[in-house]
Amino acid sequence: MFYYVVRRIIYIIPISLAVSLVCFLLVHIAPGDPIDAMVAPDTPPVVIEQVRAQFGLDQPLPVQFGIWLAKVVQGDLGNSLIKGRPIAADLLSASANTFILAMTGGLLGVLIGCVFGGIAGVYRGTWIDRVLLGTAVAGVSVPHYWLGMVMVIIFSVNLNLLPAMGAGPGGSTEWAWDWAHIQFLILPSITLCVIPAGLVTRTVRGLVSDIMSQDFITTLRGKGLRRSGIINHVIQNAAPTVLAVIGLQLANLMGGSILVETVFAWPGTGMMLNNAIFQRDIPVLQATTLVLALFFVVLNLVVDLIQTAIDPRIIRR
Amino acid sequence: MANELNQLPDRGGPAQPLLIVNGLTKHFPVGSLLSGGKQLVRAVDGLSLTVAKQETLGIVGESGCGKSTASRLIMSLIEPTAGEVIFDGEVVGSRGGLPLKDYRRQVQMVFQDSYASLNPRLTIEESIAYGPKVHGIPHAKAVERANDLLEAVGLIPAQFARRFPHELSGGQRQRVNIARALALHPRMLILDEPVSALDKSVEAQVLNLLLDLKAQFGLTYLFISHDLNVVEHVADRVLVMYLGRVAEIGPVADIFGAPAHPYTTALLASRPSMDPRRRRTEPPLKGDPPNPINPPSGCRFRTRCSLARALCAAETPALSSSDSQHAVACHAATPGSGYAQSERMVA
Amino acid sequence: MNETVSQTRTGDYLVRARDLNVAFVSREATVNAVNGIDLDLAFGEVLCILGESGSGKSVTLRALMRLNPKGKTVMSGELSVAGHDMMALPDSMLTSVRGREVSMIFQEPMTALDPVFTIGRQIGETIVRHEGISRREAEQRALDLLELVQIPSAKRRLSAYPHELSGGLRQRAMIAMAISCRPKLLLADEPTTALDATVQIQILLLLRRLQQELGMGVIFVTHDLGVAGEIADRIAVMYAGRMVEQASVTDFITRPLHPYAQGLMGATVHSGMRGHRLTTIPGSPPDLRLPISGCAFAARCPHVVNACRAALPPFRHPEPGRAVRCVRFEEAA
Numbered sequence: 001m002f003y004y005v006v007r008r009i010i011y012i013i014p015i016s017l018a019v020s021l022v023c024f025l026l027v028h029i030a031p032g033d034p035i036d037a038m039v040a041p042d043t044p045p046v047v048i049e050q051v052r053a054q055f056g057l058d059q060p061l062p063v064q065f066g067i068w069l070a071k072v073v074q075g076d077l078g079n080s081l082i083k084g085r086p087i088a089a090d091l092l093s094a095s096a097n098t099f100i101l102a103m104t105g106g107l108l109g110v111l112i113g114c115v116f117g118g119i120a121g122v123y124r125g126t127w128i129d130r131v132l133l134g135t136a137v138a139g140v141s142v143p144h145y146w147l148g149m150v151m152v153i154i155f156s157v158n159l160n161l162l163p164a165m166g167a168g169p170g171g172s173t174e175w176a177w178d179w180a181h182i183q184f185l186i187l188p189s190i191t192l193c194v195i196p197a198g199l200v201t202r203t204v205r206g207l208v209s210d211i212m213s214q215d216f217i218t219t220l221r222g223k224g225l226r227r228s229g230i231i232n233h234v235i236q237n238a239a240p241t242v243l244a245v246i247g248l249q250l251a252n253l254m255g256g257s258i259l260v261e262t263v264f265a266w267p268g269t270g271m272m273l274n275n276a277i278f279q280r281d282i283p284v285l286q287a288t289t290l291v292l293a294l295f296f297v298v299l300n301l302v303v304d305l306i307q308t309a310i311d312p313r314i315i316r317r
Numbered sequence: 318m319a320n321e322l323n324q325l326p327d328r329g330g331p332a333q334p335l336l337i338v339n340g341l342t343k344h345f346p347v348g349s350l351l352s353g354g355k356q357l358v359r360a361v362d363g364l365s366l367t368v369a370k371q372e373t374l375g376i377v378g379e380s381g382c383g384k385s386t387a388s389r390l391i392m393s394l395i396e397p398t399a400g401e402v403i404f405d406g407e408v409v410g411s412r413g414g415l416p417l418k419d420y421r422r423q424v425q426m427v428f429q430d431s432y433a434s435l436n437p438r439l440t441i442e443e444s445i446a447y448g449p450k451v452h453g454i455p456h457a458k459a460v461e462r463a464n465d466l467l468e469a470v471g472l473i474p475a476q477f478a479r480r481f482p483h484e485l486s487g488g489q490r491q492r493v494n495i496a497r498a499l500a501l502h503p504r505m506l507i508l509d510e511p512v513s514a515l516d517k518s519v520e521a522q523v524l525n526l527l528l529d530l531k532a533q534f535g536l537t538y539l540f541i542s543h544d545l546n547v548v549e550h551v552a553d554r555v556l557v558m559y560l561g562r563v564a565e566i567g568p569v570a571d572i573f574g575a576p577a578h579p580y581t582t583a584l585l586a587s588r589p590s591m592d593p594r595r596r597r598t599e600p601p602l603k604g605d606p607p608n609p610i611n612p613p614s615g616c617r618f619r620t621r622c623s624l625a626r627a628l629c630a631a632e633t634p635a636l637s638s639s640d641s642q643h644a645v646a647c648h649a650a651t652p653g654s655g656y657a658q659s660e661r662m663v664a
Numbered sequence: 665m666n667e668t669v670s671q672t673r674t675g676d677y678l679v680r681a682r683d684l685n686v687a688f689v690s691r692e693a694t695v696n697a698v699n700g701i702d703l704d705l706a707f708g709e710v711l712c713i714l715g716e717s718g719s720g721k722s723v724t725l726r727a728l729m730r731l732n733p734k735g736k737t738v739m740s741g742e743l744s745v746a747g748h749d750m751m752a753l754p755d756s757m758l759t760s761v762r763g764r765e766v767s768m769i770f771q772e773p774m775t776a777l778d779p780v781f782t783i784g785r786q787i788g789e790t791i792v793r794h795e796g797i798s799r800r801e802a803e804q805r806a807l808d809l810l811e812l813v814q815i816p817s818a819k820r821r822l823s824a825y826p827h828e829l830s831g832g833l834r835q836r837a838m839i840a841m842a843i844s845c846r847p848k849l850l851l852a853d854e855p856t857t858a859l860d861a862t863v864q865i866q867i868l869l870l871l872r873r874l875q876q877e878l879g880m881g882v883i884f885v886t887h888d889l890g891v892a893g894e895i896a897d898r899i900a901v902m903y904a905g906r907m908v909e910q911a912s913v914t915d916f917i918t919r920p921l922h923p924y925a926q927g928l929m930g931a932t933v934h935s936g937m938r939g940h941r942l943t944t945i946p947g948s949p950p951d952l953r954l955p956i957s958g959c960a961f962a963a964r965c966p967h968v969v970n971a972c973r974a975a976l977p978p979f980r981h982p983e984p985g986r987a988v989r990c991v992r993f994e995e996a997a
Contacts, residue, residue: 215775222731223790223841224763236780312825313779379860380831486948516716517887521931521942528941543861546933550942573935587865589890591934593913596894600866604816605830 004308008301019293020072023286024065055081072290078283087287090272093173095291098261098268100175102253104185105192110246112193113200120201121208122231133205139198148191148263155187162187165265188264192257196249203245207238240311247303251296322449322462324502324534325423327370329406334367335505335537336424341365341390341400343383347610358609360386362561364400365636368505373531373538375552375569377545377584379606383561384541388509391539392426393417405504422452425498429510431490435482441493442467442478448500459500466496469533470526488519492526499530505537512547524551545588549573554642557581560609560617563636567643577645580618616648624649628659677744678849678881679705679728684741686720686727693953697723699905700741702979707848710875710882712896712913714889714928718949720905721885725851728883729766730758746848764794767842771854773834777826783810784822787841794845809840813870832863836870843874850875852884856891868894889932893917901925904950904960910987921988923996924961959990967996 035048035057052058056067071078077087113136120132156164168181175181211217211234220230254269261270269288276284308314345358361383368374378384389395391402393410401408404423408414428434435444445466446459454462464474470492482490491511498506508527512520528551531538542548548555548569555572557564557580565578576582586601602621607613616634619625628648637651638644648656686698698720705711715721726732728745730753743750746765753761770776778786787809788802797805803822810818813836826834835855842850852871856864872895875882886892892899896913901922909922920926930943947964950956958973959965965972971991979987982994990996 215770215772216778218726218731219768219770219776219838219841220778222729222762222768224759224761224793225789226759226793229789229793233778233781237778311780312782313827379862488948517889517928518716518931518945521933522944524933525942525944544933545861546935549935550933550938569938584861587861589865589868589888589894591890591893591917593893593896593917597865597869600862600869602862603866605832605863606860608830 005305008304012297012301015297016294019297020069020290021065023289023293024068025061026289028061068286072287077287077290080284081281082279082284087284091269091284091287091291094267094269094272094288097167097175097266098254098257098270101185101188101192101261101266101268102250102257105189105257106196106246106250106253108189109193109196110200110249112197114204114242116197117201117204118208118234120205122212124205124209124212129205132201136198136201136205139194139201141198142194144191144195145259145263147194148188148260151187151191152263167267188257188260188266191264192253192260196253199249200242200245204238204242207241208234211237240307240314243307243310244303247299251299254292254295322452322454322502324504325419327405331370333370333406335370335372335405336366336368336391336539337403338364338366338391339401339403341387341402342398343386343390343395344398356610359561359612360609361390361397364390364558364561364563366556366563366566368537368539371531371535371537372553373540373551375548375555376539376541376558377543377548377555378558379543379584381560381606381609382558383609384558385509386561387558388426388507388539388541392424392507393420394426422501423503424505424507425501425503426507426509427491427494427498427511429513431487431494431514432482434494435490435497437482440479440481441485441496442474444482444493445497445500448497452501462500463496466499467493469499469530470496471522472496486519488515488523491515491523495523495526495530499534502534503536505539507539507541509541510543511540513542513544520547527551545573545585557584560607560612562617563644563646564618565643565645565647566636567645571643577639577643577650578618578647579622579624579649583621616646618647626656626659626661628654628656676707677704678707678709678746679703679883680742680744681728682742684724684727684743685739686723686732687738688732688736689738690736695952696955697905697952698727699956701902701905701907703900703907705849705881705883707881708875708879710872710884710895710897712892712899713883713885713902714887714892714899714925715885715902716887716928716949718904718952719902720952721902722853723905724902725768725853725883725885728849728851729762729768731762731768760794763790763847764845765847766849766851767845767847768851768853769835769838769842769855771857773831773838773858774826776838777834779826782823782825783829783837787837787844790841790844805844806840809844810837812843813837813840813874815840831859832866835859835863835867839867839870839874843878843880846878847880849881849883852882854886855884857886857888864891865894871895889917889929890934901928904956905952906960906989908961908989912985915983915986919997921982921986921993921997922961922990923965923967923993926996927964967992 035052039048039051049058056064068078075088077091079085080087080090116132116136120129123129152164155162163184164187166184167175168184217230220233257268258270258274260266261268262274265271269292272284273288275281276288341361341364343361345360347356347358364387366374376384376387390397393402403409404415404420409420410417435441439447442460442463445463449459449462450456464478467474467477472489472492477489482493485493511527512523515523524547527538530536538551540548540551552569554567555569556566557572557578559580564580565572565576572581573585576585583601590596604621607620613620614630615632616622616629619629622629632648634646634648634651634654636644636646645651648654681701681703684698684701684703685696688695688697701724713721713724723732727739728743728750730739730750739751746761748761784803784806787806788799791797791802791805792799807818807822810821815821815833815836821829821833821837829837856867859867868891871882874880884895893913899911899913899916900907901909901924903924909920909925916925920929924945927943927945931945933942945964950960950963958975959977962968962972969992977989977991979989980993981987
């Protein structure tokens with residue numbers, strides 16, 4: 001087990017390298033010249049070449065990658081082409097904001113998913129099951145941004161209950177867990193929770209009804225366990241798989257909230273990415289993608305290790 | 318190719334065994350490369366046997382003894398670690414020997430799980446006709462052959478030919494599997510627990526059918542089963558396997574009447590008696606068959622054997638015979654092995 | 665002490681079923697799995713229910729502790745087990761009877777045990793549930809039980825998971841769990857079918873020893889005549905959801921009376937039948953989704969007459985302690 005953990009952690013290094021290479025290359029494969037975004041349309045070619053050299057964009061790709069990687073390792077993610085400011089600081093506050101939103105929405109979704117899925121699985125085939133599953137399918141199918149806008153229209157415009165845009169009085173850098181800030185979190189996190197809630201509902205329902213139909217459940221009933229005792233067994237059997245799904249969902253939310261953040265003007269990585277894409281701000285794009293991808297890798301590792309620790313059927317050497 | 322498929326002719330004559338297996342060995346590695354600790358499952362270790370033409374050789378043993386791996390090795394479904402298979406005088410699969418495709422036409426297999434071995438999307442007629450069609454028989458001829466075979470295994474073609482596997486009972490499906498195995502006019506069938514999943518009354522029907530077909534088509538059987546009563550009923554000779562090795566081999570009357578290996582004796586004594594007045598009071602053996610990962614040194618049965626002595630741990634007993642037919646791999650049963658002088662084991 | 669008294673008292677049974685019916689209802693069809701079974705089991709008696717797949721033997725066994733899937737199962741008739749009226753017992757009390765007074769072991773201990781709970785916890789859980797002792801005390805009891813069922817290095821096995829044990833040890837652990845609260849009745853559903861020959865006989869002998877030491881009544885479902893011969897006091901044969909014959913094990917093995925039982929006996933391969941054709945039973949069992957009038961075996965019976973199809977033959981008692989549901993058993997013998 002110890003060796004397994006060590007090995008898994010060592011594996012992170014080549015995976016991260018590969019991830020950063022892909023992040024780096026993706027931007028270069030994408031069409032469009034970033035210089036165009038920085039200079040006026042009638043700039044003479046000489047000036048363009050100067051700018052290109054200034055940002056190191058005239059070097060061969062491997063050299064560019066080497067330079068970029070060396071800086072990244074030291075925590076220097078470069079400067080934004082548009083704002084001219086270091087990316088690292090902006091990215092840090094954006095990541096924190098996204099983390100707050102993704103975790104709130106994600107955990108809300110997981111909570112709803114586990115409850116809905118558990119109930120639907122136990123009562124499989126009944127009307128309860130059909131109602132819950134229908135809700136879940138609707139949740140997965142509804143477009144995020146549409147739901148977000150509908151919520152804004154209802155709760156902000158018509159009812160005037162909750163604010164529609166931004167992250168509260170502290171702006172993008174000063175989050176606090178008080179009502180002044182939390183009220184800004186409510187609509188985006190509800191919008192965000194819908195998809196993981198639907199997916200987790202379906203997974204948990206499938207798992208629970210699968211476990212409930214296994215032979216050992218008959219044994220448990222046969223030895224006189226009450227419903228609560230049996231549910232305890234079901235939970236412990238389902239936990240490793242549910243955990244894996246939850247981990248992937250949370251990781252997805254970190255990167256997948258672009259549209260929701262844009263709709264609600266939430267100052268997170270999603271919005272940062274969105275802006276970077278439209279402004280062809282390549283260093284920002286690279287840095288943001290890299291941070292999100294690394295977060296994905298680390299979360300996967302954590303999920304895997306927890307899963308190994310709690311599931312005796314998995315033997316790792 | 319002709320549009321008729323016939324049983325291939327006998328090449329070696331009646332004295333040439335149909336099947337010779339020489340030192341067949343299969344070791345499966347377990348554990349990953351990275352973990353370093355590589356272990357071997359010695360599933361089959363130096364299996365040698367011969368099957369005469371139109372004979373039935375029964376193979377018995379408990380779970381983990383390697384009997385199913387052996388059948389797949391003989392069928393060339395998995396690659397052996399060592400050893401060779403000789404079919405009617407020709408080495409199978411080697412250069413200058415018998416090509417695999419020709420071998421597989423002559424040797425067919427029937428498995429325990431009648432449902433898993435049929436394609437659920439094909440009607441049973443299509444399933445049976447599939448093999449001949451692959452071997453170049455025109456569709457109409459192949460279907461005709463399928464119907465003849467259904468008839469031969471006791472299923473009325475008009476009633477069953479167009480059904481799908483899930484519409485049949487287990488016994489009927491196993492009949493279809495037998496028909497499918499016969500479709501290419503094989504000379505030999507490997508039957509891997511063919512009746513183990515069936516109810517007793519159906520088991521009897523299928524066993525009768527197998528004996529009839531053997532006589533009708535001049536077949537040779539390799540019959541693998543954990544059920545000693547069934548093997549006693551169908552086999553001419555019996556091979557007893559324990560943890561990947563042959564414990565004893567001989568004519569059915571010898572094995573059941575005068576077993577020489579203590580494992581065979583225990584296996585026979587473990588059969589429920591049917592007679593409530595002669596109930597057993599002590600189990601013949603204690604414990605489960607051990608794991609074939611890292612099997613015991615020397616004689617692999619020694620850990621459960623009441624006769625085990627120091628010699629049994631030190632030396633692997635060779636398969637030796639008192640007469641040419643009956644052979645046993647046991648120091649205690651082999652005169653001159655040094656067993657009598659060896660020290661008793663303290664368990 | 666009480667039990668020895670009740671054993672001798674006539675008419676006092678551990679299990680008593682009258683006209684027990686079990687049907688599985690779904691939108692597509694109703695399967696009448698058990699059709700009007702009468703069953704008596706004395707305290708400390710071992711009854712084997714013999715039958716092939718689809719005969720309703722396992723369903724009957726599960727019905728005795730109302731273990732068939734809830735919601736799909738419809739039961740009717742009278743059923744009393746260990747003094748409880750099982751048809752009227754509310755769910756809350758049913759769970760107190762299960763595992764304490766009646767418990768069950770299954771064919772496949774690998775799937776019948778929870779894969780993510782240790783053996784010790786699964787056994788201990790039963791004791792905690794019924795006797796309300798602490799988990800630590802329950803662990804100790806679990807250890808004693810593992811030793812009682814002769815599991816070597818029992819202490820170590822307590823913390824083992826099911827997949828870490830061999831088939832034989834798993835079944836022993838299952839048995840330890842079933843007898844942990846000293847039940848009056850043990851229900852066994854083909855507990856040796858999935859085991860190797862040399863292990864099967866060990867488990868049969870263990871069950872026989874425990875049955876005698878604990879004085880349990882046992883109902884043992886099997887398709888294997890040989891297994892029944894090793895363990896049963898009495899045999900009941902089921903066919904198509906009905907009981908067709910009941911007899912003491914010796915009487916039955918020496919001379920089965922019902923044509924189906926005779927067919928089953930003839931079809932069972934045993935020593936000394938080499939070279940003979942096995943007797944088979946032509947055809948296959950009836951579809952339990954359709955109503956059956958008369959004797960369910962009539963379509964396959966070599967001795968069938970019109971009367972067999974007309975009405976369900978009543979039980980006849982050719983000698984004391986024997987019952988056979990056949991119009992013509994004298995001719996069939």
